[in-house]
Amino acid sequence: MLRIAVVEDESIYQEQLLDYLQKFQKENQVSLDVETFTDGDQFINKYDAQFDIILMDVxxxxxxxxxxAEEIRKIDTKVVIIFITNMAQYAIKGYAVDALDYVLKPITYFAFSxxxxxxxxxxxxxxxxYLAVKVKSGYTRIVVSDIYYIESQGHKLMLMTKDGEIESSGAIKDIEKELNDDPFFRIHRGYLVNLAHVEAVKDQGAVVKGEELPISRARRKPLMEALVDQWNM
Known part of the structure; x- marks a missing residue:
């Protein structure tokens, strides 16, 4: 499912965009989850890197x-931004915030689609x-496959990734639930590992990218079964 934000203050255009999205969804058989906002300030206050595409009035x-868009880029470099405007010169400035493109008003379905x-x-x-996690500067998005493992340290979460260590906050059980559809396994109350990066299982722990992490006795057998399933995929 694609998560789309429509940020448009004029009701006539907001309704038109919603109609176009509904039509696009039926024609292309894609599933869209759409949320609307009427102002950039309102949108920024509720933004936590939860969208795939933003349709933004200038x-x-x-x-x-x-x-x-400038504020969004400070916390989310991955989301696709498309500007909606009636003046092309405004849209040209969009390249400074890595906007994908722009649609000129009045909006035609052909141009929009x-x-x-x-x-x-x-x-x-x-x-x-991507997984959106809270960091000191706001939110950041991490490619899920780039996560090696996640360690719980009290109220802190340490995410070991391909690009280094990222400190976040929250409960490991919540992030485990969010990664339920991905190949992650809770090997210990304090460790959630990406099965794709498990190199070996030893007497005392699982080796993930050269590090040996503890395995709870009760979780050793389910871990081995999960690894067999993963390796046979």
């Missing part, structure tokens, strides 16, 4: 689309699933 009260297909193609090309 001219809005309180906070315009360009300023909102063309840009949306382009956005979906970019997402498909990435072929990656």
């Amino acid at each position: 001219q809005m009260p309180l906070m315009d689309g360009m300023s909102a 063309e840009r949306l297909n382009k956005a979906i193609h970019r997402l498909d090309k990435k072929e990656a699933k």
Whole structure:
């Protein structure tokens, strides 16, 4: 399912975009989860890297689309942004915030569907699933397959990834639930490992990228079964 945000203050255009999204969904047999916002300020206050695509009006009260996009890029470099505007010169500035493209008002379905297909193609090309985690500066998105393991340290979560260590906050059980559809296994109350990165299982622990992590006695057999399933995929 694709998560799409529509950030548009004019009700006539917001309704038109929703109609176009519904039509696009039926024509292309894709599942869309759409949420609407009427101002950039309202959107930023609720943003935590939860969307795949943002359809953003440029001219809005309180906070315009360009300023909102600048704030988004501080915490989310992966989301696809498409600007909706009636002035092409505004859209050109979008390249500064890595906007994918823009759609000019009045909006035609052809132009809209063309840009949306382009956005979906970019997402498909990435072929990656992301996990949004809270960090000191806001939120960041991590490619799930790049996570080696997650360690719980009290109220802190340490995510060991391909790009290094990332400190977050929260409960390991919550992140385990979020990664339920991915090849992760809780080998110990304090460790959640990515089965794809488990190199070996020894007497005292599981070896993940050269590190030996403790395995609870009760979880050793289920871990071995999960690894067999993973290796046979």
